[in-house]
Amino acid sequence: MEDEKKKSPLPPIHTYSSDLADTLKGKELSMLDIAVSQNQKKQSEPIIEVKKNIWLLPISLILLFGCVLAALIIFGIQRRLSQTAPPSITKADIIATEGKLIIPIAPGQYLEEAINDGTILLNTAPGSLVRFSFILATTTAVQIPIPVESIAGAFGSIPSYFVRALQPDYVLGYHTGTEFNEPFIIFKTSSYETAFSGMIAWEKTMVEDVQPLFVSSVHFAENPTSTYTFSDAIIRNKDVRIAKNAAGQPVLYYALTDKETIVMTTNEETFAEIIGRLATSQFVQ
DSSP states (O other): OHHHHHHSOOOOOOOHHHHHHHHHHHHHHHHHHHHHHHHHHHHHSOOOOOOTTTTHHHHHHHHHHHHHHHHHHHHHHHHHHHHHSOOOOOTTTOSOOSEEEEEEEOTTOOHHHHHHHHHTTOOOOTTOEEEEEEEEOOSSSOOOBOOHHHHHHTSTTOOHHHHHTEEEEEEEEEEOOSSOOEEEEEEEESOHHHHHHHHHHHTTTHHHHHTTTSTTOHHHHHOTTOOOEEEEEEETTEEEEEEEOTTSOEEEEEEEOSSSEEEEESOHHHHHHHHHHHHHHHHHO
């Protein structure tokens, strides 16, 4: 009996590890069976191709066409407005004026003579600004403007390097008054530093040089041989250089009102009017 008991097999011993292995093995087989079954099912089913969102294509094309059409319409309207809109003040105009007087200058004629002849034709209300447009007197209908170098060159001993730094555009004219007109000139410069140093150097002869063109100034007429001194002042928040005669009367004002604009005149009221109009012109542009 003892030998038979020794030869009989022992019952299997179940542990947590062996049970877990058997369970996982069974699950692996089950998942494999399911995967094979699903694959066979898909292969047996007919292939049906579903086209999703096919309606988006025509709508996209319609929207694209609409955007292009709208852009063309807007471009056409803007072009028509630019062709029909009234011209505004441009940089070449520099400043808005109430009048413009064309003054032909014959070869060899002095600029001051042409200005004096032209001022006889002035017929504007007091407080108006009138610009002179200087052209070369010719027999042809083509108007040839007098360049800025010729205008500045009429100012006697003005520094040449200052003249070379001037831009082509300038305005020379009068601020009309009840008793007399106040002359003014506006230069544009391409170099603030050159203009500043040039104006300071020119102060030695500036008053005498501008008298022929600014002869309408009452103080020039009363004191033609006076000595002049320059001093600083603030007018309309601008640093201004003022030349005064021996009696202490101001006869000339000049300032670099910004990085490229030079204003010269003979009256504080005229200077203030020009500064106000220059600011307005910048907003209009």
